[in-house]
Amino acid sequence: MHTRDTIAAIATAAGSAGVGIVRLSGQHARAIGEAIAGRALTPRHAHHVRFRDGDTSIDDGLAVYFAAPASYTGEDVVELQAHGSPAVLSQLLDACFSRGARPARPGEFTERAFLEGRLDLAQAEAVADLIAASDVRAARAARRALDGEFSQRVDAIAAALLHVRVHCEAAIDFADEPLDTLGGDDMRRRIEQIDIDLAALLEAAERGRQLRDGLHAVIVGPPNAGKSSLLNALAGVERAIVTDIAGTTRDVLHETVRVEGVELLLADTAGLRDSTDAIEREGMRRAHVELARADLAIVVLDARTIEAGVAATRDAIANVPAVLWLANKCDLEDSNVPAGFVAVSARTGAGLNEVRRRLHALAVGPDADTAQGAFTARTRHVHALMKAREELSLARAQIAHEHLDLAAEQLRRAHDALGEITGRVRADDLLGHVFSSFCIGK
Numbered sequence: 001m002h003t004r005d006t007i008a009a010i011a012t013a014a015g016s017a018g019v020g021i022v023r024l025s026g027q028h029a030r031a032i033g034e035a036i037a038g039r040a041l042t043p044r045h046a047h048h049v050r051f052r053d054g055d056t057s058i059d060d061g062l063a064v065y066f067a068a069p070a071s072y073t074g075e076d077v078v079e080l081q082a083h084g085s086p087a088v089l090s091q092l093l094d095a096c097f098s099r100g101a102r103p104a105r106p107g108e109f110t111e112r113a114f115l116e117g118r119l120d121l122a123q124a125e126a127v128a129d130l131i132a133a134s135d136v137r138a139a140r141a142a143r144r145a146l147d148g149e150f151s152q153r154v155d156a157i158a159a160a161l162l163h164v165r166v167h168c169e170a171a172i173d174f175a176d177e178p179l180d181t182l183g184g185d186d187m188r189r190r191i192e193q194i195d196i197d198l199a200a201l202l203e204a205a206e207r208g209r210q211l212r213d214g215l216h217a218v219i220v221g222p223p224n225a226g227k228s229s230l231l232n233a234l235a236g237v238e239r240a241i242v243t244d245i246a247g248t249t250r251d252v253l254h255e256t257v258r259v260e261g262v263e264l265l266l267a268d269t270a271g272l273r274d275s276t277d278a279i280e281r282e283g284m285r286r287a288h289v290e291l292a293r294a295d296l297a298i299v300v301l302d303a304r305t306i307e308a309g310v311a312a313t314r315d316a317i318a319n320v321p322a323v324l325w326l327a328n329k330c331d332l333e334d335s336n337v338p339a340g341f342v343a344v345s346a347r348t349g350a351g352l353n354e355v356r357r358r359l360h361a362l363a364v365g366p367d368a369d370t371a372q373g374a375f376t377a378r379t380r381h382v383h384a385l386m387k388a389r390e391e392l393s394l395a396r397a398q399i400a401h402e403h404l405d406l407a408a409e410q411l412r413r414a415h416d417a418l419g420e421i422t423g424r425v426r427a428d429d430l431l432g433h434v435f436s437s438f439c440i441g442k
């Protein structure tokens with residue numbers, strides 16, 4: 001089983017630190033580790049040793065040997081825990097290479113853990129999400145995905161689907177008989193329940209994706225309404241150029257802001273209006289591209305011209321899942337704040353706390369209390385779940401027409417879509433895509 005070559009990498013972050021770790025995994029990990037540590041290594045012991053490359057003393061530190069399969073990767077693993085100096089760690093790494101280890105590719109330790117069956121693919125992705133998590137909530141959600149909360153729900157649905165598939169395949173052999181005598185009702189009921197479970201999981205995965213990626217919010221509105229001023233106010237820095245010239249913002253500006261611990265990706269866009277200026281029109285085209293993939297539109301209108309503002313923005317935001325309406329410049333006289341709008345002033349800061357509160361609520365989702373149960377997920381997972389639902393609904397239609405052979409094929413595809421999430425079914429280039437986004441040493 002353990003015939004893979006031996007890989008080595010610095011497992012800790014680049015730069016100086018108290019401690020840094022070089023990690024080895026593979027069939028020669030133990031021999032290489034023992035050569036550098038200068039002694040035999042007992043599994044699950046921390047040996048205080050002097051690390052040497054031949055006659056050269058590199059550092060003193062701890063050597064830890066994890067014997068296969070009881071290790072992170074499931075292979076023999078040795079950790080060389082030294083002082084966290086880039087110079088020390090690179091010497092240790094070279095010592096590993098000169099003894100036959102090769103540099104690990106990004107994510108290769110975790111890929112091996114996956115290949116050894118210690119993690120499924122969604123859990124392996126959660127490892128990367130956990131490392132990249134930028135706030136406590138995202139870290140907790142990644143931790144839950146790593147603990148298998150997402151995978152277990154996928155597996156449960158896949159198991160129910162398998163049951164229906166078996167039933168359907170069996171019924172094909174009795175195609176002469178009416179489906180009702182073959183338990184067709186039961187099959188339909190089960191499919192209905194699977195669809196309900198899929199829909200719920202899809203919703204959770206979509207929120208999990210937002211947790212991982214941050215909520216994509218786009219600031220839109222007519223020229224001069226104060227969009228850039230709002231971005232600056234929320235970001236707490238003068239990020240965007242603010243002038244009283246309409247059409248100042250041409251390109252899309254991105255800024256990450258944190259509201260009550262939740263990360264939000266804000267995009268400031270060019271004001272929406274009819275324009276003959278080529279640059280401004282291109283800016284508006286980019287604003288529409290941004291809106292097409294937005295989770296949330298923050299519509300900024302001048303509180304003195306709300307009606308015209310609504311008319312100018314309504315079409316652009318028609319397909320955005322959530323909208324927050326702001327009446328800006330409420331510090332000015334003759335400003336008017338209709339129901340459904342939050343009164344703000346990007347200039348004085350009035351209303352900004354309410355905006356943050358609303359943004360936080362939108363980012364956390366409708367059930368902030370149960371967000372405890374949230375896990376991170378990826379676009380890849382969301383798409384696979386949508387595919388499973390589509391195939392399932394096609395299968396349903398075929399069953400209604402008693403085309404069981406066609407239904408069986410559709411059910412198989414729905415099942416495969418779920419299998420791709422956990423990696424039990426593998427598209428050829430899937431693993432490469434997933435693990436190449438990791439950092440080296442993980």
Ligand SMILES: Nc1nc2c(c(=O)[nH]1)N(C=O)[C@@H](CNc1ccc(C(=O)N[C@@H](CCC(=O)O)C(=O)O)cc1)CN2
Nearest residue numbers: 011021023044066069070071072073079081118127442
């Ligand atoms: N020093 C160090 N810290 C680390 C890691 C590591 O590889 N090295 N990890 C790496 O990402 C994470 C912990 N993940 C790990 C998961 C499994 C095993 C492991 O050896 N499992 C064996 C033995 C279990 C046991 O005895 O309790 C097993 O599951 O069989 C080690 C680390 C975070 N901290």
Ligand SMILES: Nc1nc2c(ncn2[C@@H]2O[C@H](COP(=O)(O)OP(=O)(O)OP(=O)(O)O)[C@@H](O)[C@H]2O)c(=O)[nH]1
Nearest residue numbers: 224225226227228229247248249271329345346347
């Ligand atoms: N009084 C007042 N003026 C504001 C407020 N917010 C923005 N302004 C002013 O309105 C003008 C336009 O502000 P911007 O933030 O550049 O507006 P914008 O919507 O980004 O404009 P474009 O880039 O042209 O689309 C500037 O002169 C700002 O100082 C506010 O809350 N109160």
